[in-house]
Amino acid sequence: xxxxxxxxxxxxxxxxxxxxxxxxxxxxxxxxxxxxxxxxxxxxxxxxxxxxxxxxxxxxxxxxxxxxxxxxxxxxxxxxxxxxxxxxxxxxxxxxxxxxxxxxxxxxxxxxxxxxxxxxxxxxxxxxxxxxxxxxxxxxxxxxxxxxxxxxxxxxxxxxxxxxxxxxxxxxxxxxxxxxxxxxxxxxxxxxxxxx
Amino acid sequence: xxxxxxxxxxxxxxxxxxxxxxxxxxxxxxxxxxxxxxxxxxxxxxxxxxxxxxxxxxxxxxxxxxxxxxxxxxxxxxxxxxxxxxxxxxxxxxxxxxxxxxxxxxxxxxxxxxxxxxxxxxxxxxxxxxxxxxxxxxxxxxxxxxxxxxxxxxx
Numbered sequence: 482x483x484x485x486x487x488x489x490x491x492x493x494x495x496x497x498x499x500x501x502x503x504x505x506x507x508x509x510x511x512x513x514x515x516x517x518x519x520x521x522x523x524x525x526x527x528x529x530x531x532x533x534x535x536x537x538x539x540x541x542x543x544x545x546x547x548x549x550x551x552x553x554x555x556x557x558x559x560x561x562x563x564x565x566x567x568x569x570x571x572x573x574x575x576x577x578x579x580x581x582x583x584x585x586x587x588x589x590x591x592x593x594x595x596x597x598x599x600x601x602x603x604x605x606x607x608x609x610x611x612x613x614x615x616x617x618x619x620x621x622x623x624x625x626x627x628x629x630x631x632x633x634x635x636x637x638x639x640x641x642x643x644x645x646x647x648x649x650x651x652x653x654x655x656x657x658x659x660x661x662x663x664x665x666x667x668x669x670x671x672x673x674x675x676x677x
Numbered sequence: 678x679x680x681x682x683x684x685x686x687x688x689x690x691x692x693x694x695x696x697x698x699x700x701x702x703x704x705x706x707x708x709x710x711x712x713x714x715x716x717x718x719x720x721x722x723x724x725x726x727x728x729x730x731x732x733x734x735x736x737x738x739x740x741x742x743x744x745x746x747x748x749x750x751x752x753x754x755x756x757x758x759x760x761x762x763x764x765x766x767x768x769x770x771x772x773x774x775x776x777x778x779x780x781x782x783x784x785x786x787x788x789x790x791x792x793x794x795x796x797x798x799x800x801x802x803x804x805x806x807x808x809x810x811x812x813x814x815x816x817x818x819x820x821x822x823x824x825x826x827x828x829x830x831x832x
Binding site: 493494496497499500501503504507508511516517518519520521522523524525526549610611612613614615616617619620621623624627628631667 | 697797799809812817820824825828
């Protein structure tokens, strides 16, 4: 009995198939889509006992009211406008290139890289919506506001650094943000032009 | 004569496939790393609104989702077609958000908690009333970083 018995090798040709099956299973059950969205910060809650006296005095020239009613119409300042006009209105309001008396006042401030610059940091865009407004209309308006800020920031970045805002390093971005701070206030909801 | 006319002819050497499983497994592990398991089954239908100025949500582990939309077909008989909230695997009312956020927050690492982001995935036809309720509830719960989930629109 000197003859050694050889164990037959396990046939591994099917393990590729098994691995493929696992792969397909994972491909189906997982989601690879990266979520994208409009990032916003909510204001901290108002303490219950001082709810009434929260109205901060804002000079009228510093305030731009954007109102969306339940028919998804937009009121900007005191005029009905189309969504395509909103961005330019907002840009003009924030930037106030001709130092108009009815547009936000500017404050001189030290900004890194830029030196002393006029910053319109007192402006506030107040976004108000009805309970019946459609979400898409609201997002479109938010989007236009974001676009207005992004374009202003891009413009000044290109002028100063020759690059768009997203290509700047962190300190430069901070400086640009200081010149154009994003001030969107979302008011408590009210019922305007209620239909439902 | 015999030199060039061998009986069997030359055979194509067989391709060695013994490393194929390893390749596939490596690929499999890659997929498992970069993706995340779908955690909830959606019970509401939603089509995200479109926008152009989108930012990516960075860390998946810091993001909590709130779904808003019409109940799917199978739930419509019970709940009607009014827009509803979905938190994890069940329908909820805006008043339950605070507990939900607190619970999600406590399951996070402590140093991550300030960076928690809430992504609102809502249908584009939802009325703002419901969204506003959600936003108010999030304010109360001190979950102030939010993201309105949207699709990239063609310009």
